[in-house]
Amino acid sequence: MKTITNRFFTLASGLLLAAGAGSALAQRDYSNVEVVPHHVAGNYYYLEGAGGNIGVSIGDDGVIMIDDQFAPLTDKILAAIRSLDDGPIRFVINTHVHPDHVGGNENLGRMGLLILARDEVRVRLESQLPEVALPVMTYSESITIHLNDDEVTTIPVPPAHTDGDSYIYFRNADVIHAGDVFRTVAFPVIDQGNGGTLDGTIDGLALLIGMAGPNTMIVPGHGVPSSREDVMEFRDMVLDVKARVQALVAQGMSFEQVMAARPTAQYEAKWGDPERFLTAVYSELSGN
Numbered sequence: 001m002k003t004i005t006n007r008f009f010t011l012a013s014g015l016l017l018a019a020g021a022g023s024a025l026a027q028r029d030y031s032n033v034e035v036v037p038h039h040v041a042g043n044y045y046y047l048e049g050a051g052g053n054i055g056v057s058i059g060d061d062g063v064i065m066i067d068d069q070f071a072p073l074t075d076k077i078l079a080a081i082r083s084l085d086d087g088p089i090r091f092v093i094n095t096h097v098h099p100d101h102v103g104g105n106e107n108l109g110r111m112g113l114l115i116l117a118r119d120e121v122r123v124r125l126e127s128q129l130p131e132v133a134l135p136v137m138t139y140s141e142s143i144t145i146h147l148n149d150d151e152v153t154t155i156p157v158p159p160a161h162t163d164g165d166s167y168i169y170f171r172n173a174d175v176i177h178a179g180d181v182f183r184t185v186a187f188p189v190i191d192q193g194n195g196g197t198l199d200g201t202i203d204g205l206a207l208l209i210g211m212a213g214p215n216t217m218i219v220p221g222h223g224v225p226s227s228r229e230d231v232m233e234f235r236d237m238v239l240d241v242k243a244r245v246q247a248l249v250a251q252g253m254s255f256e257q258v259m260a261a262r263p264t265a266q267y268e269a270k271w272g273d274p275e276r277f278l279t280a281v282y283s284e285l286s287g288n
Ligand SMILES: [Zn+2]
Pocket: 096, 098, 101, 161, 180, 221
């Protein structure tokens, strides 16, 4: 992975400088990326482009935006938002620290938009991004924004995908923007380097299930809007894989032996390559 990253970085570094992009990961060619809005419920939409899904709530009071993908996509993202609503963008909320979710912060910060995130997100971004790209307002507990006849609540999640994850709940639209704790296209990503944990992932998914009602739409960081039942299935899979790996670790198995035992076999058709997930699960359960 590192090799590929470095190779692309070399190829694209000229472009990067030209674009003034703050993120070293904003290195691919985005010229063919289309940013497509999808309506979910009420006045909530999400934008699909490259990187994490962007949440957009529109209305008379203006726009609330969740995450901002990569810097080279900012113009396309703003155009997609303008196709929905031409009011002011009042808040930008970062669900967590990853570059495919905060890569547009610098551009949006320069426009004077107010960026919000958990304390942990700002602390981690301080060493990676210029001051103008950092969240201006940070929180450690839930806060609620009252706009567009809705209550928009940011909810801190236990250390799951990272240690700075938030869910954003739109009460009237009945939508939860879940960020990367929940995804429909892959096994969970537990970024231990940024404070993510297996047990926090399990607790975070339980929190999400508890918040959701039978008709709530749950928008993942990557993938498509889903139901509470879909999150339950994902959570049950994580619990099952944890139990299986725990039994293998109790037998003294190495990581290679655990991989060979294929504890995720029945889930791979749906969620793909398990290696990264199993690496994190094994490391947390074995202490290695
Ligand atoms: Zn992420």
